[in-house]
Amino acid sequence: MTVRGGLVKDKLQCFLANARSLKNKLPELYHILYDETTVYDCLFFTESWLNNCMPDSLLDPRGKYTIIRNDRRSGNGGGVCAFVSKKLRCFPVSLSPVNVDIDLVCFDIVFCGPSKYRFILFYRPPGTDLADRHVANSLCN
Numbered sequence: 001m002t003v004r005g006g007l008v009k010d011k012l013q014c015f016l017a018n019a020r021s022l023k024n025k026l027p028e029l030y031h032i033l034y035d036e037t038t039v040y041d042c043l044f045f046t047e048s049w050l051n052n053c054m055p056d057s058l059l060d061p062r063g064k065y066t067i068i069r070n071d072r073r074s075g076n077g078g079g080v081c082a083f084v085s086k087k088l089r090c091f092p093v094s095l096s097p098v099n100v101d102i103d104l105v106c107f108d109i110v111f112c113g114p115s116k117y118r119f120i121l122f123y124r125p126p127g128t129d130l131a132d133r134h135v136a137n138s139l140c141n
């Protein structure tokens with residue numbers, strides 16, 4: 001195992017949670033982001049419930065992460081948010097909208113040499129009817 005700049009070479013420490021609102025959980029978010037005993041390179045949150053009233057500077061007051069998010073444009077709930085350590089080279093990727101009911105972000109993390117990882121984080125409201133299965137198939141394709 002080779003460690004460079006706090007990052008284990010070729011391994012990322014990631015965290016994923018369905019937040020059901022980051023707005024009312026800021027102390028818990030700060031604990032996850034800044035706790036010295038568990039340092040994450042990438043953190044992913046579905047159902048972030050964020051909107052334009054919540055700036056990135058309030059989500060990461062220490063400025064240690066690049067924040068990539070897609071807030072739900074109408075109604076409450078939904079949304080996705082990714083925090084990527086600024087120690088990593090991260091590049092947002094624009095994708096054509098798959099469906100209006102899907103909140104989605106995409107980004108690449110590039111390492112030295114040919115190593116590149118692409119992440120796609122999405123949330124779609126639960127459902128089991130034919131239209132929902134079609135959306136799930138579209139996402140897989």
